[in-house]
Amino acid sequence: MISKKICMLGSFSVGKTALVARYVHSIFSDKYLSTVGVKISKKNVSSGGKDFSLILWDLEGKDLYADVNLSYLRGAMGFFTVADGTRKETLEAALELRKAAHDTVGQIPGYLLINKEDLSDAWEVTDAMLDNLTRQGIKYFRTSAKTGLAVEEAFTSLARDMLQNA
Amino acid sequence: MTADSTTVPEHSAGMSDDVSAVSAGTAFWGDIPEKPTDGELVQLRNLLFRREIVLLERLRELQDDQRYTARKISEVLAEAIQLRAGKDPLVGLALEPVVDDVVRTLLRKRRGDFVDSLFPLMGPSIRKSIAETFRSMLGSFSKSMEMAFSWKGLRWRFEAMRSGRPFSEIVMLNTLVYRVEQIFFTHGETGIPLAHVASDEVYAQDAEMVSSMFTAIQDFVRSCFAGGGEGDLESLQLGEYTIIIEKKSQAYLACVVRGTPPVAFREQLHATLDFLLLEYADALAEFSGDTAPFAGAAPYLGDCLSSRYVDDDKKLPWWSKALPVLLILVLACGLGYCSYRENLHAQLRQALMEKQKAFTATMESALNVLRAEPGLLVTNVVSGHDAPWEATVLKDALADTPEAVLQVHGIDPKLFSFKSVPYISYDPEIVARRAKTDITLPDTVTMDFDGKGTLSFKGTASMGWIVKTRDEARSLPGVERVDISGLRDPMMDRISALIKEVEATVVEFVLGKDTPVPQDAPKLQKAVDSLVELEKIVQDMGFTVTLTVYGHADATGTEKRNYEISQARTRTVAAMLYARGSAMPIAMYGMGAVYPKDGQPAAPAQNSGQGDQASRRVELRVHVMRSAAADPESLLLSQP
């Protein structure tokens, strides 16, 4: 069996736990239970005819990325940085985290998820900002843990990238 | 010669007898010729064969000597038997009954010797086979069966009934010294389990998640407590489980253990991990998530799965196993003794528990006494099996000390060691006490606290005291409202009377003059007296009297003149007061003829030429206020 460790990074309340719950259990809850430390989930997937399991490390979010315990990142083979579209400072934090993650574990696949797409009316993250990301070659998904939009797709493509990477 | 000849015949005669006797049975002697009887032949024979005859004689003697025969046979007996035994089993058969008899006799006579000499040969094998039998018997009966007959067993059964857990689990928990239930061989960085084993009795959770969690915990502990250095977590205690971690940088072993494993277990883990690291050095270096290369590690982990129960090493003495009957007897006795001892223990434990329960009850009731005590707040208790318990108590300055409270209730205060922290209690009882100590009541006043925040006073007292006390009472913690409606100042009655009297005074004046008409002069005098008295009374109470004088004229004469005259009339009153030494502020208003008496519109002068006398007057209004003039509380004293 092949296992891959994936970390979920991002400010608090951006929806890391919600995305994992949507992906692993196909559920969503409006309740906000802030994660303390780290919560580990697992999902068995198959890609390219191979079975393997993703071990998802859902880390607690902090205000300042500097506080995030990057030692949890050790051994990760892929990661997501998650931002909340309705709060643009979380996008800035996510980009910082992305840099810090690469500095810590090297060039492993890592995607940006801009979450809460179902609330797009209230988004502070503008199309201009998104264009900017594309220009910098940062791959992102507009996701919604609530509707499930692009969640499966994001995880699957990270998994595929990790397998090619290996 | 004769002597010789005489001896020989005797011998020969004897020999001949014997020879004939023997010859009858054996061919060997059968064809021997007759001995010569002729004298000369005899002589010749003796001469010729004397030596041979003697030799033969000797041989015959030997032949007859049994001891010689035995000796001779003995020399060849072993070979003979060997020879024969090789040919057929007859020797054995021939010997059997004899040996049988002999052994039987010997067994009967010397049993001890036989047992002594046989036991060393047979003992071990007997012991082994019995032990084997018992082990399997115990195994199949299971520990539960064994327990069914002991006190312990009954107690556990009861425990199982009470707790709703299966009996087997209770037995397991009570007899388990330790059991290594799961072992994870985990990659250090990723936390991905490379190999995992679990003992059969255990329901194993998803290995990958558990293992990742262990890694996360270690990461967490390292970053929190070891300042990011390499101080490592060696074990974790989670209820009845211990997680033992043996760690090297590339990988670690995490073992889920119930109970306390022996020290040697760690050494075994250490050795196992070293071995695995060596064995899988390459695979570990290249690891990128694929655990297939580590499939072979599981058996090594399996070797570390071990367990021990309390009863495993209770060995019975060897002899009890040699003889089954004895064994059973010993077992029976043993069980009897055990259950007796268990029983004794159970009783002791029961007694101890009862004692403990009684002790805890005493302590609890003592705490309840303290909790019920106003002004004391028990915030924290460090309890234990013995006194004293440490109790942190918030204590109002007016509350009794916890020690004193316990003493009053007949409880030994030494049962606790108290740490008291000052605080202000709003308990009604304490608030009442606080009011009592802080407020000094004259004999004429009673005070009552209703327990709901209202402090009320009844009786008579001076106004000064009333006001002062009301302010004091309001600032007491726990007092929300102060009710002084039941308080009366006797002086107040006098003040009210004086004010009423002064304000009722209307002094009429002579036409066109500022002197009162003669019949009203004493009235004015009296009013002035009253004002002076009033001023004196309220001054003592810290109040001031203010007087307002309204002067009026009748409609006779010009308007200007009327204002002047009405003003002059107010000055008359003021002058009288000042003449009496009063210092009260006086406001004087000349109202002219605008306000005739009885509210009549100003009427034209009457024929009498006296005008309207009733309208030529002064009226007085009195205000009493606190000396610090701006205080709205002054209203308190203005009378309706």
Ligand SMILES: Nc1nc2c(ncn2[C@@H]2O[C@H](COP(=O)(O)OP(=O)(O)OP(=O)(O)O)[C@@H](O)[C@H]2O)c(=O)[nH]1
């Ligand atoms: N509308 C909407 N709400 C979302 C979405 N994703 C998450 N939420 C809500 O946002 C809140 C926070 O979600 P979590 O997943 O707990 O956030 P988190 O990032 O794990 O937060 P921490 O654990 O504190 O770091 C919850 O109330 C979720 O219900 C989404 O896609 N749409």
Ligand SMILES: [Mg+2]
């Ligand atoms: Mg969370």
